[in-house]
Amino acid sequence: MKLSTLAAIALTLGVSTWANADWSQTQNDAKGQTVYFNAWGGSEATNAYIAWATKEAKTRFGIDVRHVKITDTAEVVKRVQTEVSAGRTSDGSIDLMWVNGENFRNLKNGGLLFGPWAQSLPNWGLVDLNKPVRTDFSVPTEGYESPWGTAQLTFISDSAKTPAPPRSAADLLTFAKANSGRVSYPKPPDFHGTTFVKQMLLELTPNKAVLQQPVTPAAFATATQPLWAYLDQLHPSLWRNGKTFPASAAEMHRMLGDGELKMSITFNPNEAANLIAGKQLPTSAYSFGFTGGTIGNVHFVAIPVNARAKAGAQVFANFLLSAEAQTRKADITVWGDGTVLDISKLPTASQALIRKTAPGALSETVPTLPEPHASWVEALEAEWLKRYGSR
């Protein structure tokens, strides 16, 4: 064997052993640590899954993971910002957070994230690199966050009351006018509400390519002008005349169940199946998307720069990325959140489980539209609040 090949093999082995030794060290450091995982707690299926994952983390790795339920990730961002600026650089209260989009961008730009670490996780090799797992709302992740699952904006309706749902923004306007007071969306900055606004923007804006670039005031004004015109027309036909909005998607599900609203909104195409199984929606509920496609994205977990239990956070994130955890997450009877792994790399049984569907889940293929650049989110939210935020 040639010396260079030998050297190459030795180097690879050496590097991988070193990497493995590195990971073993991380796992050792993680034992006994308490990891505060700040994650949105607005869905029972999600909470139940996280509860399972924390139990597994305890038995398998000796990590005590605490799920801190959050309503708005922006608050977590603020907390990290305040802690770091107050000098709390190693004793932060957040170890791992569920994040994407503009929140990730704010953290990364502010140098508030620990890393890079995501691509050195052992389970990174299973990740499907065809999915947008290395850019987050057009912002490169650069290993500062690890992918966790996929999401797509989906609508839910009741076939007993709404056999023919709206399939586009224009459709929605007609539908709202015909069913006055029975349509609404969550109030931004709730992320479902913001995404609804983004969805409308994508359909109505003259030049979609502009949205992939960082926002500028001129571009914003031109791009969003048809959006505000549309919303001005839409709001008077909304629930409570558009003067108040439901606080969350969960509330909208409840109103849909009671018939107070005709449509609800979610990021999980399988959520309706969960809700029907949980008796919170009637069996006649179904999911649908727009014919032109709906916004889809990948969500991640990230570690703040001042986290106390960085090792524990990484080990937990690696577990979340494992085949077993991802399969269970994609199981429609558990959560139904899409996996970020390459399905072909998973065992057949897992593949079958992931592909399983249930009544109420999104059965049609809805094209996925890419998210606008992260900087557009805050601009949109601010403008929406200015126009419609207070009575």
Add this chain to the structure above:
Amino acid sequence: MLNIKKLTISHAGKTLFAGLSLAVDQGEIVTITGVSGSGKSTLLNWMIGDLDPSFVATGTLWLNDVQCDTLPIEARHMGLLFQDDLLFPHLSVGQNLAFALPGKIKDVKARRQRVEQTLDNIGLAGFHDRDPATLSGGQRARVSLMRTLLAEPQALLLDEPFSKLDAVLRTQFRAFVFEQIERQRIPTLLVTHDPADVPQGGRVIEISDWQHSHV
């Protein structure tokens, strides 16, 4: 004339007394005696109209030929005096008395004059605007009696009115009360357990006379 006809009161199935009948003349003071718990106060409660709902009473009450037992307290024209003076603390001494004056004296000045005169009569001239709490026990007792009498009751019920006064005050006040009653010719029922309270030559009724079954 105050008339009780065949009064039977029972409580929780047990009869306190049965078939009590009594007639009290104008200006007469009838004393009711009996051991504690024998039902003396219950009798007065029934007469004034404030019988606790847990008691069951049958019988009639007549005052000057008007049947009273079906009337509310305010329509019976009976005065009541307890052992506590129970002057209204938020009103002055004079206002307490004025409160009792009948409404037929409409003029404020006339009412005040009448009250001042009453105070004069009981030796408390100039006490009109005093706070009742600043008066001595004996003074309060006198005001309390005058308050009851100013309302021009047609009968008077006294529920151990002297028991909270000390010996000296007791004798004085007792004499004062009897004098007022005699002057205004009101039939009176006096409940007490002290034999010294019985007026000279007055009738004494022992309540156990009507108690066939003892509790």
Add this chain to the structure above:
Amino acid sequence: MAQALRLALERALPLVPQNRPGLPRQWLAALPVLLIFGPLLPGLYWALSPAMEPMVWQALWMDAQWPHALRSTLISNVLGTVLACGMAALLATLHYPSRLWSSLQRRLPLLLSVPHAAFAVGLFFLIAPSGWLARAIAHFFQWTSPPDWVTVQDPYALSLALALAIKESWFLLWVLAAVLGEQAVSRQMVIARSLGYSRTQTWRLILWPQLLPRLRWPVMAVFAYGLSVVDMAIILGPGTPPTLAVLIWRWLTDPDPALQARGSAASLILLIVLLVCVLAVRGLGWLLKQIQPYPGGQRKPTANWRWLPLHMPLFVTGYAVVAVLILWSVAQTWFFPALLPDAVSLESWLLADWTPFWTTWWLAIAASLLCLPTVLIWFEWGPKHLNALLYLPLIVPALPLVAGQYATLLHLHLDGTAVALVWSHLLWVLPYMVLTLIGPYRAFDARLMSSARALGYSPWRACLAVKWPMLLRPILATLAVGFAVSVAQYLPTLFAGGGRFITVTTEAVALSAGGNRRVLTVQALLQIALPMAAFGLAAFAANWLGRHRKGLR
């Protein structure tokens, strides 16, 4: 002769109650109370001093939310308090004293033990557009979709006012019942009526002028509570913008120091509102007193309204609230317009998360057990004339106090610890326990203690052997009250616990924003069950421990 002997005895034996304890001993007895109140003072300074910057007030003024928030707070609170007073007064005037009044009195403790958050949840399920009331009407009118009513979370906070009115009217009725139970008061009614005045006149001329001054502290406590209530406001109050209390809470918990300062400034506004309203009411009272005419003696018979079951709506609402909570907790599918669930099962109960229950339980036990010796020692040896200070947390809105506590804990790096959480609850548990125990404690016959001391017992041993065992029943009731108060706390748990401790109250409020009513009602019912169990246990224990001692029961 008897007098002389008694005087001699008093001189010879130092009688404990008459003898004022020496100053050092007073301070020692006051130490536990100082530990509860003391750290609050620097905390108040730290929490409120950022609000002293004029820039903060400017930012507050510029904020678009505060006018509406203040408006909702004022409407809900003033309306709620006035209605509560009115309803309690109306029922008392109509039905005291009568058999109905006694039966109403007996039903009150059950209703009073329903905590505010659970009540708000239940009322929401009653009056919401998809609630029980709407479903009953839908049945009648054959509706298929919920009506377009704005009955909950309305912009003027009227539903919050209704909730406060109903809940606080029970409390005021209970206070009234206690006062009216005094023999002196009931006899005054008889005397006035014997003078020829009707019930209504007696109430207006004799009873209310005496009782209203005595009610001012409870009513002030009701008003102060309503100003600062957050849990009920989240469930029933408007969303955009919320009431001022909710707004302040959001600002205070925001990581941004500028918003925190704004929250502190706004909580000063709450205090100012309280002061203004108190002064206005006092002024009104003074005015009314000035225009009182000389007693005119007019006897007016009044119409008999007592046959109208006006008490029914008040009490039936309470029962309906508990009933709807129970139904939702066992319901399977229960969509509009069904009046009853399609199927029932105990699934939600079996799958329920009991962690908040146990957290609430140990927290409440710790708080009440720590407070009890504090109260007893204060009553026995502490400076009695300072009792009024202990009631401060009841008549001051809770938000500034909670902010002060949080500031102290942050400085000591104790926020988020169990010790901090228990300590923060003590500030509210203590006044309620003092309130409950002070009557029986003062009424305790001092001669029993003198006898014990004469037999050679030291003051401490006399208390342990004689006084406190004899006060068994009131002490157990006080423990139950302290327990119930701790269970119902919302803001202290959130602030001092740093979001790390979840009690049934915080869980119920958090779940109220979600979609699953079953899980929410299970937690709300657990919140009701805890104080009820405490009261039941206290009554049972009092009877059982005194089973051989009739005088204790």
